[in-house]
Amino acid sequence: MSDHISGPRALADPIADITDVYAFPSPQSPGHLVLVMNTLPFAPPNASFSDGLVYRFRLRPVAAANGDDGSLLTTAEQEFVFDCVFSAPAAEPAGGGQAAQEGTCTTPGGQSVTFRVNEPDGVASHGVRAFAGVRWDPFIMDAPAALKTIATGELSFTDPSSIYLDGKNVLGLVLEVDLALLPGADLVAVIAETLTRGTINVRIERVGRPEVKNMMLAPKQFDAVNRDLEIRDLYNMEDAFVLGETYRGAYVARLDANLAFWDGLDGKTDWPAGDGGRHPLTDLVLADFLVVDVTKPYVEQGSFLEIELATRRGELHRTCGGRTLNDDVMDTIFTQLVNGGDGPVIRDGVDRSSRPASLTFPYLAPPNPDPPALPAHH
Template sequence: MSDHVDGPRSIGDPAADITDLFAFTSPENPARIVLAMDVFPSAGEDAIFSNVIDYAIAVRRVTVAGVGNAAKFQPEADGIRFSFRFETLKRDTAGKAIQHGVCKLPDGRELSLTVNEEKGASTPQGDVRVFAGLRSDPFYLAWDIAVLKKLPNLLQHTNVLSIVVEFDTRRVLDLAKGSLFGAIAETVPPQQRNLLGPAISRIDWVGRPEQTNMRLNNPAMSAITDLRDLWNQQTPFAISKVLQPLFLQRLKDSHATWDMLDGKADWPPETIAATANVFLDDFLLFDVAKPINDRSHLEIEKSTLSGRPYQTGGGRTVDANSIDILLTWLVNKDREFLQGGATGATKPGIKVFPYFATPNTELQIVDETVELAATPDDVWSLIGQFGGAWHPQTARVNLTGAGIGQLRTIQMIDGQQMVERLEAIDDAKRSFRYTNIAGMAASQFTGTLEVKPKGSGSVVDWRVQFVATGKTDRAMKVIVSTLLKTGLESLKSRFGAAK
């Protein structure tokens, strides 16, 4: 998923897991450029930035050093860097938890900011403004890409933490030396020696979308070694010469696999090799002197590989359909556009700073029912006890307290533990309501279990609502639905199914 969850190390530190990188002209002011990075896939409403990680966007000027099968984009040795550090949570005068941070600008100035402050922060000179906070994930993936099967957006309703930098193009970039640039984003831990081995140089970095999850770890290829963590340890703009042959071969093999996914060969071997050489130098190309729009993504690379001058500013906008643009190029070399099962993200980008849509906070609902032959009272006598030991996935239940506010700690047969609290119960109406305190990757998690008469039997309705945190809505719905269905289906063997 773009750069979401792109290796074992980033999975263990989601706040340092970069999901996307963007470079585009400001919709508010064409004289300004926007650079943005997103981190923390499926961020919950209380997600915060790490206070021990440097979040950085680095930019270097690039020249076209070759075209056609000799295509090459050569970055300069030096560049500019926007680096962010965040503090631990504090409380304001109203008792609300807030997080502050500092952006170090390329010229050494420091700009203080408050996370989730909608207007962001600006320098006194007005040449730079920044934002950091929770936003709707602008990326969308609507394919089972290993078999080119269309799906709904797999990231529907998910959020990320966004870092946005907007600056006056001519005041920050010296355009007299050229207007083509390459950008990368990276997350760098403190440079302390690990007692069990060498220091970790970085946790994650990204240039173009899908370098790791689609190109280096192609899901259409079987029995391959996962190179993503090894790749993430490389130095941007300077991939290890020792490891270059390994990465180049994987890029070529991956491209050849994509090419044949539709059963047609569109890419000659020499062009695949040339493309691999270009993508080995992984940085997001953008030209500030040319138009950057929703369709210009990868146009600079495509044109240069085809031996013709590029016409757009490349880059990547908030609403760019980056997955379908890349997939179409890899599979059929733009012979026929491949549109996935969605045409946009959960929310489109906005035209005003900070350009990324507000977070998704809509409650998701899972509702399952079962009709039984037994009377409502008979069924309620079993499941109306908050303990929940009747559920087949329950190994053990410990109760704390009694009545409203009672806690149940459930040990599942798979080892997972959940803590839930009784919020309301009505024996006359045969219903109770509970909330999840721990154990579910969700907030605002509320469940209601109710038994009603139906004919000579009864119907049990189990309804849950939540906001996913740490998992996609799609994944959480599958988990919750499976839990509910398994429990309700088990009641048929006890009470018989309604006829």
């Protein structure tokens, strides 16, 4: 499920678990970029944000393609950071309901935007419109079928299928950012992080693209080098823009093995290994951030990975890229992994959310007042 429950630490401390990240040009306000970070899988309707966390968006201009095959987009050192923190929730009202809570977003220029959690229209100030609150989880995927595929070595998707425990909620954080706050960044890389709040900020989780951790890094059985290593917590602590060298070899070995597994599911090799068994997509996966062209208009479907794949082919991209809330990105991912886009679409049988996101702020659908509970086996 994208980045839900993406490692032991996320399972142990779900308040810091980032479930999904989205970035797209605003369909409502031209000249603005929308950033969405969802956290806390299976959030109850009265859930509150943590006052012990920093919810951080980091953006960098994309510098250039790097590599002989043009497959890797690299980022500049310049960085734009939006940090959001929350007050301790007030006592629950008598008779239950939502406890009052306040959020503060700090812009790259140091200005503060203060807003109340669950305020439907959010607050706009200093070039940022901010919303935070409980929302319907917009992720589109048959997660059990994907896990069965990994376990059996056979594509296990059915058509039609269903979203795993559809109707679950998340804590949604939405920023609509005036592009004037991102000077010189026409092509921008986006990641989201949760960190401990205080004088020392420890990164707990970071997310760029969906399913890197759960579908591409989690399976151990194909990795002959690090077969016993649960690698996702190590990966979460890394800086997505400046990947350290200490564990890089472990990430590469795991991805080379697991990407080869996905490629072989249709009985043929669409991504021939390079020197030392390197899978052609490993470096692209490790450049784990969304890439958005803020000069292009919002596109509902089909923009996810378009910039990266066009760059890999040595072509100009056509769309805004990034990731929109209603885009069925898992079909795009599975198709690229299994047949390199040179074959039928690999569908997981789920094409849309039962509560699609809207085209107006805060975009995420209102929460389910009676969501399904987290299964006991988790």
